[in-house]
Amino acid sequence: MKLGNYILRRAAMLVPVLLGVLVLIFVIAYVIPADPARAWAGQRAREEQVQALEERYHLNDPIHVQVYTYLKNVILHFDLGVSPTTGRPVRDDLKAFFPATFELALCAFVLAIALGIPLGVVSALRRNRPADHFSRIVALTGVSTPLFWLALILQFVFYFKLGWLPAMGRSTIDITRYTGFVLVDSVLNWNWTAFGDAAIHMILPAATLAFYSMGYLVRITRGSMLEVLEAEYVVTAKAKGLPRRVVIYRHALKNAIIPPLTVLGVEFGWLLGGTVLLETIFAWPGMGRYAAGSIVMVDLPAVVGYTLIVALVMLLSNLVVDILYSVIDPRIRVGGKGR
Amino acid sequence: MRIPGAAMYSSRYRLLQKRLHPITKEWGLTFYVLRHSKLAVVGAFIAFAFVFIALFGGLIAPYDPIGAKIEDRFQPPSASHPLGTDTMGRDVMSRMLAGAQHSIKAGLIVLAIAVPLGVLLGGIAGLFGGWVDEVIMRITDMFLAFPSLVLAMAFSAALGPSLFNAMIALSIVWWPMYARLVRGQALAVRETSYVEAARSRGASRWHIMFKHILPNCLSPILVTLTLDMGWVITAAASLSFLGFGAQPPIPEWGRMVSDGRIYMLRAWWMSVFPGLGIMLVVLGFNLLGDGIRDSLDPKLRRLTEVTWKRKKTSSSSTD
Numbered sequence: 001m002k003l004g005n006y007i008l009r010r011a012a013m014l015v016p017v018l019l020g021v022l023v024l025i026f027v028i029a030y031v032i033p034a035d036p037a038r039a040w041a042g043q044r045a046r047e048e049q050v051q052a053l054e055e056r057y058h059l060n061d062p063i064h065v066q067v068y069t070y071l072k073n074v075i076l077h078f079d080l081g082v083s084p085t086t087g088r089p090v091r092d093d094l095k096a097f098f099p100a101t102f103e104l105a106l107c108a109f110v111l112a113i114a115l116g117i118p119l120g121v122v123s124a125l126r127r128n129r130p131a132d133h134f135s136r137i138v139a140l141t142g143v144s145t146p147l148f149w150l151a152l153i154l155q156f157v158f159y160f161k162l163g164w165l166p167a168m169g170r171s172t173i174d175i176t177r178y179t180g181f182v183l184v185d186s187v188l189n190w191n192w193t194a195f196g197d198a199a200i201h202m203i204l205p206a207a208t209l210a211f212y213s214m215g216y217l218v219r220i221t222r223g224s225m226l227e228v229l230e231a232e233y234v235v236t237a238k239a240k241g242l243p244r245r246v247v248i249y250r251h252a253l254k255n256a257i258i259p260p261l262t263v264l265g266v267e268f269g270w271l272l273g274g275t276v277l278l279e280t281i282f283a284w285p286g287m288g289r290y291a292a293g294s295i296v297m298v299d300l301p302a303v304v305g306y307t308l309i310v311a312l313v314m315l316l317s318n319l320v321v322d323i324l325y326s327v328i329d330p331r332i333r334v335g336g337k338g339r
Numbered sequence: 340m341r342i343p344g345a346a347m348y349s350s351r352y353r354l355l356q357k358r359l360h361p362i363t364k365e366w367g368l369t370f371y372v373l374r375h376s377k378l379a380v381v382g383a384f385i386a387f388a389f390v391f392i393a394l395f396g397g398l399i400a401p402y403d404p405i406g407a408k409i410e411d412r413f414q415p416p417s418a419s420h421p422l423g424t425d426t427m428g429r430d431v432m433s434r435m436l437a438g439a440q441h442s443i444k445a446g447l448i449v450l451a452i453a454v455p456l457g458v459l460l461g462g463i464a465g466l467f468g469g470w471v472d473e474v475i476m477r478i479t480d481m482f483l484a485f486p487s488l489v490l491a492m493a494f495s496a497a498l499g500p501s502l503f504n505a506m507i508a509l510s511i512v513w514w515p516m517y518a519r520l521v522r523g524q525a526l527a528v529r530e531t532s533y534v535e536a537a538r539s540r541g542a543s544r545w546h547i548m549f550k551h552i553l554p555n556c557l558s559p560i561l562v563t564l565t566l567d568m569g570w571v572i573t574a575a576a577s578l579s580f581l582g583f584g585a586q587p588p589i590p591e592w593g594r595m596v597s598d599g600r601i602y603m604l605r606a607w608w609m610s611v612f613p614g615l616g617i618m619l620v621v622l623g624f625n626l627l628g629d630g631i632r633d634s635l636d637p638k639l640r641r642l643t644e645v646t647w648k649r650k651k652t653s654s655s656s657t658d
Binding site (some may be wrong): 016017018020021024028029112140141143144145146147148149150152153155156160173269270272273274276280281291292295299300301305306307310311314315 | 478481482484485486488489490532569576581593595597611615617622626649
């Protein structure tokens, strides 16, 4: 199958999943809770107020009508409804908060890959030597440390005790916003002080967020590299007298990289989810903090909108990974490999 | 038809695609390999210590974990309060000892709901195939399209914040991984000659499921289960940290970290120790899970088998 066709087919398959995802979130949000309108109106609200809210959000309609209306609004107008707590359209809220979260997750993602994969490779090549022990310890701590706790500790050490890094917020310098991504905008403004400031603010949250994924990538890369190094074609390549460098990069690494690559899509989604925990701690003005706040307020339209966006990004990042995957390993496109 | 993501489901599941030795056979050797891995022993020790504390922590706790004692507030770690005291003068160590049960309860309940559900659905999908398989697996895919924490949060929000609801929410998001796992195994086992032989004898589908498919799934399930214990504990603590899980004054560890957050400068011990506790426990389950996986790895088993057999014969000859 041609690569173009493959991409098209994969993208087309996103549609039914997204539809299903929409219905699923909607059912979770609107069917399970006992009385959302009462939660929005507050404990001491009068009965009329609650009823007015129910009327306004169509909570008394039969469930299939509710689902239908919601789907129609989302698909035709990309309208996610109005948040009962902020009083603004959820779409506008999310649009304002999305770049901060995406930027943070992306920085953490790059950091995790840049550290995790090389560390895993080195670990496998130096099996049972100090370098291996070191990276295995790093990997194990990475996957065992609770994110929210690590954030507090790093904040405490690097901000309160050492004073090296800022612990809160995204940047302190005002610049013209073009994209909403501070790092990009400061470059577009040609303002390097602002860029440095934004970068410094990024370090702690991104490092915390990346820690788990990095540990996970080290584990997967190490395992897959060890397996490949014992494979017959690598032994053959060595026996042919090829230089070690060529054997490692051409033969071993190219195959060993596939398993870590396959988990990257999931990892990105995980990082995006992790921002819910981190953004509150680091006062990061992103949609994770917005979601955490909305959940506390039982702000269902906001929660549904947020969950939908995260699912969408996760599906897209999986699509990208799949495409990458099929470029590296053309067998996938033919469907020759088992599920 | 496959849904986007050959890669999508692979994360933890991928680690288990290697064929593992069935847990029910030759468990003497399994135990031997396990016992000789230092890290696995450390992991097992931590896990058992944790279970012990969860069972008896409330009884060993030297102070009242719930009642306030304002005159003792913000005491740094000392001989009388090894891990310090919190804003209400409660002993942090006593609270941790008494709170361990909530973490382990969360882990056990979530897995006790999610694993049978996933195994059943995955088994049915793999066994029946056709449209049954399609429907079940598409639902599974939808659940896997979310980061589990986000989905669990949405559920918790809908159900209302409490530790019990957090467990329900986590169970709902945790089963799809097991459904995938079991279905994959079922598909593989279904094609083997011994299942064909059983079928030609007139064995029913359920007989094949319980006699052939499930026993083959036990090893990967056991390994995933052990590793997942740590993950569920972290997830439950994360939900509590965000305010969705345990409500005060329950001394749940994630909640304790969150309570100490604003006092970090004044009383760092309030957050640091409960978090350290979570980390240790998760580390323990990770080490144990890795150890069990290694002990069921056919390659490693072959390497150890010789010494094990020699030892066994020599010990039986001296008897």
